[in-house]
Amino acid sequence: AQTVTQSQPEMSVQEAETVTLSCTYDTSESNYYLFWYKQPPSRQMILVIRQEAYKQQNATENRFSVNFQKAAKSFSLKISDSQLGDTAMYFCAFVPNFGNEKLTFGTGTRLTIIP
Amino acid sequence: DVKVTQSSRYLVKRTGEKVFLECVQDMDHENMFWYRQDPGLGLRLIYFSYDVKMKEKGDIPEGYSVSREKKERFSLILESASTNQTSMYLCASSSLNEKLFFGSGTQLSVL
Numbered sequence: 774a775q776t777v778t779q780s781q782p783e784m785s786v787q788e789a790e791t792v793t794l795s796c797t798y799d800t801s802e803s804n805y806y807l808f809w810y811k812q813p814p815s816r817q818m819i820l821v822i823r824q825e826a827y828k829q830q831n832a833t834e835n836r837f838s839v840n841f842q843k844a845a846k847s848f849s850l851k852i853s854d855s856q857l858g859d860t861a862m863y864f865c866a867f868v869p870n871f872g873n874e875k876l877t878f879g880t881g882t883r884l885t886i887i888p
Numbered sequence: 889d890v891k892v893t894q895s896s897r898y899l900v901k902r903t904g905e906k907v908f909l910e911c912v913q914d915m916d917h918e919n920m921f922w923y924r925q926d927p928g929l930g931l932r933l934i935y936f937s938y939d940v941k942m943k944e945k946g947d948i949p950e951g952y953s954v955s956r957e958k959k960e961r962f963s964l965i966l967e968s969a970s971t972n973q974t975s976m977y978l979c980a981s982s983s984l985n986e987k988l989f990f991g992s993g994t995q996l997s998v999l
Contacts, residue, residue: 782928808987818978818990864930875921875946876988878931 775800777867779879786855787887793840794850794882796865802826805869807841807848808876812862821863824848852884860886891915894979894991901998907966909994911979918984920962922946922954925976925993934977937962969998 776799786792798807809821824832824841831839836856840849852859865879895910913920919938923931933946935954943954951973955963962981966973979991 777930779930816976816993818980818988820987823987875933875936876931878923880928880930 775867775869775877777865777877777879779865779882781882783883785885785887788855788857790855791851791853792855792884794863794884796848796879798846798848798867800867800869802869805867808866809850810864810866812864813860822850855886857886857888860884892979892981892989892991894994896994897992899994899996901969901996903970903998905969907969907996909964909977911962911991912960913981914960915981916959917981919982920956921980922962922964923978923980924948925978931978934964971998974998
């Protein structure tokens with residue numbers, strides 16, 4: 774069975790600073806997908822970024838980027854130039870292959886951006 | 889934009905009541921999911937469905953059942969609500985090989 778671990782229950786950072794959220798996972802699969810989802814106070818889950826395990830290049834979406842270390846089974850999210858709207862719960866998620874949409878989620882990190 | 893609509897944002901029920909949580913999606917997605925979200929536990933999959941009248945158990949199906957009579961609607965049923973089912977319930981849908989779209993959640997309190 775796959776597991777996803779987020780070891781930082783809460784984090785806070787000053788506006789405009791850079792913050793990194795950690796995620797590790799455990800799997801015996803060789804091909805899989807990793808995701809970061811954001812859940813703001815509105816409770817609407819939003820996909821932030823997606824990484825395919827067979828791609829060596831780290832995914833990037835504007836101010837959001839990942840550091841994907843396949844051998845270490847690590848998938849951290851870096852938020853640059855943080856904004857007040859980045860305040861949210863962030864969930865790391867794993868799926869063994871994209872034909873199977875049953876995601877396994879981590880326990881989440883509550884991120885607060887301080888003005 | 890894809891819309892996944894959950895019928896109630898907040899719900900308060902009594903122990904032993906039968907509870908229906910409704911979810912409707914408007915994008916003709918094949919796949920629909922019910923997750924439960926609890927502090928410190930993340931999201932856990934209760935049930936999912938890949939097609940009409942088809943259902944499969946997720947990781948924590950005990951105490952729940954589901955119904956999918958139409959493609960756009962996926963209902964979660966608590967046959968006899970208990971206090972340990974107090975939680976946030978999130979519905980999601982997706983098309984094959986596409987990302988999940990989530991509803992805004994139903995915060996259920998069982999007293």
